[in-house]
Amino acid sequence: GQQVMQIPQYQHVQEGEDFTTYCNSSTTLSNIQWYKQRPGGHPVFLIQLVKSGEVKKQKRLTFQFGEAKKNSSLHITATQTTDVGTYFCASPNSGGSNYKLTFGKGTLLTVNP
């Protein structure tokens, strides 16, 4: 079945440094979604990318979808302690379904104040 591979597994940064997590698939993705899960919390939807080469920004967060729709990235500029958490990419399974999400293993971001 479809898998999404996410790297790195962990990232520790000093407050103010940038952070990037990458998501890769061997198959073309219909769309890619990003979720954030705070420690002890539940996944919270951040954004969805649908179009090839799409770039979306949310304040200090920049999301990209690759031209081949097989990879995606999330970049945070000037991290803050509030950015701490695990960032997951997720994509609906192939076959046109848009409900069954396959999640990556996530990247745990810790920020040293």
Next chain:
Amino acid sequence: DTGVSQNPRHKITKRGQNVTFRCDPISEHNRLYWYRQTLGQGPEFLTYFQNEAQLEKSRLLSDRFSAERPKGSFSTLEIQRTEQGDSAMYLCASSLEWATEAFFGQGTRLTVV
């Protein structure tokens, strides 16, 4: 609070006992999902309802697991004869039929001792 609500938040049970979890989705959402998350992993899809119809079950869902959504509103997930390997966070999510992003509840953390 109009988000997805799950009860109980925590459940400790002895091996072999049955447990039941409840999920109340966002009221206008007709899609409801159950996911399971273990430490260091992303959520894994278990089952999906559209209104009261259970349209898909993952192979992860053994015969000991059963889910219902009797009136197309709240849902229950029952695990019979629990095993230690069932220990995990059980997450419920809901969405509108035409939307792809999922709104997660805070989860029920199950510990089987």
